[in-house]
Amino acid sequence: MTPSPQLATPALEELERRFRAGDKSALARLITLIENQDPRVGQCMERLYPSARRGHVVGITGPPGAGKSTLINQLIQTMRGGDQRVAVLAIDPSSPFSGGALLGDRVRMTDHYRDEGVFIRSLATRGAPGGLSLATREVVRLLQSFNFDRILIETAGVGQTELAIMDVAETTVVVMVPESGDAIQVMKAGLLEIADIFVVNKADREGAARLRTELLAEAALGPARPWQPPVLLTQANHGLGLEPLLEEIDRHRDFLRHATSCDFNERCAEEFSAAVRATSTRHVTQLLAGARARGLLDQVRVGRLNPYAAARLLLQAVANEESPNDWHA
């Protein structure tokens, strides 16, 4: 599980300078550094961390086949109509945004790719458990620092990692289609708890009204919340229902502005924890690629050490030798 070899990147300062000047290719290179768990990312994040005003982070999730990508495609268009700068981060490996469309419903993204106000990127990491949600958070902060007004994150929201990724979103839109399921399955997947807005897409199909009723009933069952998730009907492939969706997204953002300081404190703690964990994870990845780790692994292979004894020896050795500047450097 060695990490990718470090890319031959320009000096970090040069990349950051170009990033600040609005160069999208520098942004893309920095995202690649994050994907590769490059140990220099920490210092880079420290310098580029977004200040007060930040773009709105909207998560779009739901089962495969719900039409998330088509919906996002239309949302981009609607937002661009309002002259907002939009970034899309696709985490779903089967998304057409990630180049992984399997069902032939590939969205025509060409126009968006040419649009200066739009940035589309897929994200993948490997090796470190938990690395994907940590990386997502960092990329979102970079995109905010780059002054996008909206950052859309697309996941197939069906597992633990996907739910963790949605923690990064301020507003979470859960997309379903009439046949994708009864409300109980939704509840099981944990989507009910995270949804700020429900979308029933492909609403011209049978069962859309019933699903809407069920979702409203389920949402009403839970504890009273200051924000009750609305359920919207869309037909993204016909461009229908996008304006009302954007209005609800805005309404939720305005709602968040009045969130309590308790929420703010919790967000700060999450952000700090994530920064510490991400920095530490990169450090460990680098360690595991080093000569000392290789030597210890050889001893595990021949049965002279068990993996936990080897782990202790590796981490002790590092704690012993490390100069404080090795963190982030």
Added chain:
Amino acid sequence: MTPSPQLATPALEELERRFRAGDKSALARLITLIENQDPRVGQCMERLYPSARRGHVVGITGPPGAGKSTLINQLIQTMRGGDQRVAVLAIDPSSPFSGGALLGDRVRMTDHYRDEGVFIRSLATRGAPGGLSLATREVVRLLQSFNFDRILIETAGVGQTELAIMDVAETTVVVMVPESGDAIQVMKAGLLEIADIFVVNKADREGAARLRTELLAEAALGPARPWQPPVLLTQANHGLGLEPLLEEIDRHRDFLRHATSCDFNERCAEEFSAAVRATSTRHVTQLLAGARARGLLDQVRVGRLNPYAAARLLLQAVANEESPNDWHA
């Protein structure tokens, strides 16, 4: 994101002594330490790491509603008929094994819970991204060390975390039902790649034969593999098809015995990486719960530090002060 307070546990040596003497309550306490990311787990894993002979680790995964829990219930019975000691680790939070059945299909587990040769446990972690798959690996090693012949891991196999957990399994059984989906959705979820055995459960329903044909066709499409996943039909709720399933599970285990040394080397590297990452993650969790972290977080809250500056200061301070024995201690 502070971790749970450390449980008032007996001294670790005492727990380990009871574990070695076959005391299931000691096993259960050690699993709780792993769930809580207790920093003492590292030394404990080092001492209790299983030696050569190990129980067979079988992953059981598939979409919610596929009948995994009923199938596992029957598998336990079949394996107990052969006098094998069986442990079940339920990662799926909606599993009846985790106490989370929502659909009313709660399995009667009472008899198994009374059986000395059976151990059933659910597993949950919080806080550290990636913590769940690392914890699963450690609990599996403990269960092997406790001399279970079979360790069954149940997940709802639909996300990145769930797929990562299946890495720990030696033999992965993917369970589906006729209505749960066409083969393309399976492929998208990444299940096709990880399946060693397919089970079409509730095979008395319409479409079972067609799904079986599709799965065989999909499996045949991929690159030629030394092991071609069989597709079995079961009706777990009627106890049908379990013996053939157990035969295929055994056949796959025998197949693995002849795996190349290349596989062995890769498994060693994974195990070593996981041990290093898990140990480091526990260390970071402890750090984040400490006084220095609280002080730095306060500075983040008032805007005097950004999260990455605070993370660097925390990790630098530790690298500076740490005595090597702090790892694992």
